[in-house]
Amino acid sequence: MPQEGTFMTLSDIDFPTPSQGDDCKMVREILDLVGDKWTLYIIATLKDGPVRFNELRRRIDGISQRMLTINLRGLERDGLVKRTLFPTIPPRVDYELTDVGRTLLAPVMALVMWADSNRKNIQHARGRYDAC
Template identity: 50%
Template sequence: MSEYEHVCMIRGDGGRTLRAILDQICNKWTLLIVATLDQGTLRFTDLVQQVPGISQRMLTLTLRNLERDGLVDRTVYAQVPPRVEYALTPVGKSLITPALALAGWAIEHVPHIEASREAYQSR
């Protein structure tokens, strides 16, 4: 029995929970935000500047989901204007190693994947 089948059997939900978590973690913005926050606590405006191509709306939605899932802590300081900072939780930090492993795999296999795509397109 695969680990996926084992988890699905234990949860009894046909894998819905696992798929939902993987969908959140594997979207392009989550990994970029988590990698950026690995540098340390950042304000919203700093994240907008450091995550290339992300809109303020998408950053807001992704940060809310990460906070909901316990990967990011949001701290609001009562001052004018309000200051909000984001930081990885211990669970969020535990995502760094597997994310780097996945990125390393992708980098290592780029030539093979690009060659396969080109061969597929020329068929």
């Protein structure tokens, strides 16, 4: 670990290696889930509290009902999202972040802010690259 008052670098982090078998596989699976574009939108959309399924779908531009269902099931399975069914007619279903899911907010929002602040630089780099 770095000394107090210094910044952590990549060399300070104990990354799982392929030789660690199941540990490495599990980390890859988690990163695949969290790195999925729809997961990022779902986590960001649930940041302020419970949201109904149809409201989630309206707030996440371009997501289909099927993709939202698949992603929510995966997030629920991994303990990041809680699903609450209310026995009304028609049934009402709310989704919210669990305590573990809320721990994702800071890194997810940091990634979203990074993407937003660097989008023009990346767009220019793509243009230069594509022009070659």
